[in-house]
Amino acid sequence: MEPNEQVLAYLNxxxxxxxxxxxxAPIGKWLDGTLVKAEAGKLTAEFIVRPDQLNHAGVIHGGVISAMLDEMMGMTLITAKIDHLYVTINLYIDFLYGAKANEVITVTTEIHRVGKKIANVEAKLHNAEGKLLAKGVSNLAATSIPFSF
Known part of the structure; x- marks a missing residue:
């Protein structure tokens, strides 16, 4: 994977x-994360779990976790030198533990492969103590929309 030096410089x-x-992306604004680390093929971001992100049991909703992982995996792709935007074609997530309101959670991502048509990216979600709360993997497909920065 060849890095996108211009994007990495901006992120850093x-x-x-x-x-x-x-x-x-409006969903990125709603999730309200903070980027803490950026390198070629890898990103780390922190999020604070908000009350409007909880399910009926009082823990972060699985859909919110899915959105966080999906958004960060897609964002990670721009750290690679790509010609077109990619969209998620599948998303597999293991939900292991929950997080409550006001907890700080961290998403880390890593690109495993970027091909001409398909990319494969992994994401993990941890709490402040380092406990793995969720992990996911996604395949993303190149679109006809050119990527420019």
Missing amino acids: QNLHKKIADGNP
């Missing part, structure tokens, strides 16, 4: 800032 200049500041 914006560490510890809200991801939404440079993200055109």
